[in-house]
Amino acid sequence: MFRFIKNCSENILRAIKNIIRFYLDGFRSMTVGKTLWIIILIKLFILFAVLKIFFFPDFLKSRFDTDVEKGNYVLEELSNP
């Protein structure tokens, strides 16, 4: 039983190592891909660290704490003649 568990855990670890090596080798051998990854990272930084935080707060989430409050606000917006 102990040997079975040991074998299983060794196999899982080997698989994880292989997956990590697969990705590392892939990233190392990239040529155009390196430039593309730089573009992706800059883009994600601009999107999530700049635009989302400073320019795109969630309108309802930033004003109300609960769904009931949000619902009441929108209900007021939609029903107010």
Next chain:
Amino acid sequence: MFDNIDLSLVNWSRGQFALTALYHWLFVPLTLGLSFIIAMMETIYVRTGNEEWKRIVKFWMTLFGINFAIGVATGIILEFEFGTNWSNYSWFVGDIFGAPLAIEGIMAFFIESTFIAVMFFGWNKVSKKFHLASTWLVAIGANLSALWILVANAWMQLPVGMQFNPDNARNEMVNFWEVFLSPVAATKFIHTITSGFVLGSVFVIGISAWFILKKREPVLAQRSILIAAVFGLLSSFVLIFTGDSSARQVARIQPMKFAAMEGLYRGQDQAGLVVIGVLSAQRGDTINIKNKDFIFSIEIPRILSYMTSGSFDVFIPGINDLLYGNAEQGVISAQEKIDRGRIARQTLADFKKAKDNGSREEYEALKAKFYDPGFKEEYFRYFGYGFLNDINSIVPNVPLTFYSFHIMVVLGFYFVLFFILFLFFAFRDKLGNKRFLLRLAVITIPLAYIATMLGWIVAEVGRQPWTIQDLLPVVAATSHIDAASVQVTFWLFAALFTALLIAEVQIMFKQIRSGPKEGGK
């Protein structure tokens, strides 16, 4: 309240959404189409073992990777805008929109992102068959991503499978399958992905033609053109068929959009189809306008009636019929719809008052109305009209819708001819002499982008003023934020997307110029 809303806020918010959606769409269709073309080419490589095919696959895969990397996450900005600029809309549709988008995130995106690593890093590391399966799964995953977004969009064109809950002011999904299998969703999905297939095919043929013009890579060019022309031609037929189905659906569920697409001001029996036409500048004067208000047009008599209904004699309502009503043809006027919408909104206001006052009986009675099929059919389906003060506000931009639709259709038929010509000359191995045709192929690449953009303009501009057809107009969907902040982010996005586009074009051009790497191993 909505009389006082800052229209510049609404217009800038709309402009910003249009800008981001169109820029995002610059990257999407090539991913949809090129992924399948690559998968087909790799299938041939695995079946034949011919290393030249591997070299061809790797070349197109690099271009696919560039487009994928530059375009990835550009759609997230649209979700930012929902939360900030369109909070009433986001809340009103939350449950319906949330489900398809969540499924997209969990299922399609993970398939796509997991197997794309195998597709790029897995050459000579995994078996040929596993690599091929990964390439197919990337193509299927990319198209499945589009499926869920289009299901959500189709619901906005034809809201079905939901129940409005007045307690929380949200539409709640009551029938997932009705939303998922909505006829609009099915047609829209197939029409949209096949437009991507056509664009991908045009892209491959255009670049291959450039190689032939430069007397480079003849094998790559010839084989790529054959695959892309067959795939493009088959996709074009499906595109035209679904386009026709889609137009018939629009005629039924969005008659104002259909009238704008056809430039039809006054309804007609035995309506003719305008093949090409130039609208006069008389728009605005909807009362004195002629049936169709063209300076010049070529029309096929009675065909429009036939195409929309299968009968040459059927009445097609025009913009004026939809504005002023046509009792004889059973068309309700816009004013009648506005009155019914106001009753629905007043009922909601009374409900809220009863809820706030704690009048239990009145609250229960008013709430029950929103679940009553009669009230839903007679009043709530026109809820959005209750926000409008002027009947003319239900008329979209007719020239933009009309020209976008007609140019798209002309280009759609042009692509069929284009693929036939390339298939014919590629089979006869005579493309090298056809320099005009090869140059035309290069010019056709931007035309394919224009056609697919025009499709979205018809779909979205044509259904204005609605964010959700008949239920929520744009004026009621926006957040009360400062218009200046939307202007700032509009220009920020314009700069960001333009930079991304320049980066893509430059990297793509560089890669195309350098051509495929030597050897397929």
